[in-house]
Amino acid sequence: MRCNMYPTIFGLYEPSSIYDTLDFLDNGNAKIIAGGQSLIPMLKLRVIQPKFLVDLNKLRGDLDYIEDRGKSIGLGSLATHAKISTDQIVKSKIPLLSVTASKVGDMQVRNLGTLGGSVSNADPSADYPAVLLAYDATLTLISSGGERKVKASEFFKGPFSTELKDNEILREVEFPVLEGYAYKYEKIVRRAGDFAMVGIAVLAKVSDKVEDLRIAYTGVGEKAYRPYELEKELVGKKVTRDDLEKFAEKVSATLTPPSDSRGSSSYRKKVAKIATIKTLSEVLGVVS
Amino acid sequence: MLVRPGEKVKVKVKVNGIWYEKEVEPRKLLVHFIREDIGLTGTKIGCDTSTCGACTIIMNGKSVKSCTLFAFQANGAEITTIEGIGDSKLHPIQEAFKDNFALQCGYCTPGMIMQTYFLLKTNPNPTEEEIKDGLHGNICRCTGYQNIIKAVKDAAGRMR
Numbered sequence: 001m002r003c004n005m006y007p008t009i010f011g012l013y014e015p016s017s018i019y020d021t022l023d024f025l026d027n028g029n030a031k032i033i034a035g036g037q038s039l040i041p042m043l044k045l046r047v048i049q050p051k052f053l054v055d056l057n058k059l060r061g062d063l064d065y066i067e068d069r070g071k072s073i074g075l076g077s078l079a080t081h082a083k084i085s086t087d088q089i090v091k092s093k094i095p096l097l098s099v100t101a102s103k104v105g106d107m108q109v110r111n112l113g114t115l116g117g118s119v120s121n122a123d124p125s126a127d128y129p130a131v132l133l134a135y136d137a138t139l140t141l142i143s144s145g146g147e148r149k150v151k152a153s154e155f156f157k158g159p160f161s162t163e164l165k166d167n168e169i170l171r172e173v174e175f176p177v178l179e180g181y182a183y184k185y186e187k188i189v190r191r192a193g194d195f196a197m198v199g200i201a202v203l204a205k206v207s208d209k210v211e212d213l214r215i216a217y218t219g220v221g222e223k224a225y226r227p228y229e230l231e232k233e234l235v236g237k238k239v240t241r242d243d244l245e246k247f248a249e250k251v252s253a254t255l256t257p258p259s260d261s262r263g264s265s266s267y268r269k270k271v272a273k274i275a276t277i278k279t280l281s282e283v284l285g286v287v288s
Numbered sequence: 289m290l291v292r293p294g295e296k297v298k299v300k301v302k303v304n305g306i307w308y309e310k311e312v313e314p315r316k317l318l319v320h321f322i323r324e325d326i327g328l329t330g331t332k333i334g335c336d337t338s339t340c341g342a343c344t345i346i347m348n349g350k351s352v353k354s355c356t357l358f359a360f361q362a363n364g365a366e367i368t369t370i371e372g373i374g375d376s377k378l379h380p381i382q383e384a385f386k387d388n389f390a391l392q393c394g395y396c397t398p399g400m401i402m403q404t405y406f407l408l409k410t411n412p413n414p415t416e417e418e419i420k421d422g423l424h425g426n427i428c429r430c431t432g433y434q435n436i437i438k439a440v441k442d443a444a445g446r447m448r
């Protein structure tokens with residue numbers, strides 16, 4: 001029947017509540033399935049061989065919310081990329097997330113893939129991690145032992161590695177509403193629908209000078225990266241093209257991109273530099 | 289509900305208007321469920337890695353790649369495959385693909401048409417950019433895409 005890739009045999013647990021899920025995870029040797037858009041390829045390649053899958057989609061009604069809390073927006077981990085990219089609250093209150101969601105994979109992938117799945121998976125080239133860093137988002141993790149909140153800057157540990165323990169699930173991601181910020185997600189790919197070779201998420205508050213700047217990168221290191229110290233060099237200034245070039249040069253020098261099928265390390269550093277200049281000129285309104 | 293490793297899980301799905309109920313392994317992919325257990329072979333497997341879109345079907349109103357979905361995830365769902373879009377005659381999207389020479393070998397075509405079906409349902413009047421954005425998860429090795437884009441525009445016109 002199938003000479004091609006097939007997952008190893010596994011069992012299945014369909015929970016009826018989040019608490020069931022957490023109790024089951026305490027037994028070990030189980031993996032959560034959300035959209036399956038990263039998990040199923042990994043199961044097929046047999047790089048993971050869990051004894052059980054736990055189908056989180058049974059809890060969709062409780063976990064795919066998008067909640068306007070005034071100063072922040074809370075998104076349940078099961079919100080799909082498609083839902084995030086078309087939701088009006090996200091579009092008007094946290095627009096950088098909205099535009100980024102519409103650039104994840106392709107339409108079919110966006111119909112299934114979820115925010116929580118992407119963030120938990122922590123692919124070093126995934127799009128959301130950079131956006132979470134730029135917003136300084138807060139993640140809520142839950143286990144049978146209780147709930148804890150973690151900042152995006154502490155959540156991502158390395159390639160496919162996060163703060164999540166095996167018996168924990170990501171319940172939600174909360175984004176602060178930043179009023180009056182310009183934004184852009186610049187994604188450079190080799191072909192449509194691919195992961196980012198370089199991805200840059202920018203949020204900036206600009207008057208006659210730059211009042212706040214948050215710039216975060218994906219695809220150019222072990223995990224998403226935000227040059228907090230260098231950002232400060234552009235704040236409080238009326239930024240010129242020359243400033244941008246110096247800034248981009250310095251950022252590029254700190255990056256440690258991998259060499260892989262998406263491009264060599266040195267090429268990615270060059271692309272990151274040019275893309276930084278281009279993206280920031282646009283967001284900060286710098287004319288060259 | 290607990291299904292131990294090696295046990296089967298009951299999957300009930302409505303495909304093209306008909307309910308089917310089968311016991312399958314949890315690891316069975318939806319595309320194999322559709323092709324082998326139900327016997328509808330219009331849906332193709334091109335890459336098996338969620339890259340090519342040949343396996344695209346509509347599940348609960350949304351286009352998905354059935355090679356990257358387990359059959360158990362479709363339990364209770366309504367599914368439409370290429371066999372289910374026209375009645376006794378071709379669907380306008382199928383007509384448009386035929387009339388615009390939007391296929392050569394035809395292997396990608398069921399997926400292209402199902403994705404077009406979803407695209408035109410969410411956006412009945414897409415621009416060329418929107419068509420490209422909507423279809424870039426579907427790969428065609430033959431046509432060079434130009435006639436596919438023409439066909440989608442034509443189909444949008446026919447369906448208005």
Ligand SMILES: Cc1cc2nc3c(=O)[nH]c(=O)nc-3n(C[C@H](O)[C@H](O)[C@H](O)COP(=O)(O)OP(=O)(O)OC[C@H]3O[C@@H](n4cnc5c(N)ncnc54)[C@H](O)[C@@H]3O)c2cc1C
Pocket residue numbers: 031032033034035036037038039040056077078103104105106109112113114115116117118119120121125126127128164168169170171193194195196337338339356
């Ligand atoms: C063709 C293709 C192109 C893609 N392109 C891109 C792209 O351009 N950019 C991009 O960022 N991504 C891309 N992706 C990945 C996509 O965004 C996935 O949707 C995402 O990485 C995983 O989300 P999921 O809901 O499918 O999670 P799953 O695949 O179900 O799970 C992924 C991992 O996270 C764990 N997990 C899931 N949910 C939770 C939770 N709530 N708590 C704890 N652990 C959890 C699972 O156990 C698993 O280990 C692409 C995928 C495909 C197939």
Ligand code: FES
Pocket residue numbers: 332333334335336337338339340341342343344353354355356
């Ligand atoms: S066979 Fe499913 S995307 Fe290629």
Ligand code: FES
Pocket residue numbers: 390391392393394395396397427428429430431
């Ligand atoms: S017609 Fe042959 S792959 Fe598209």
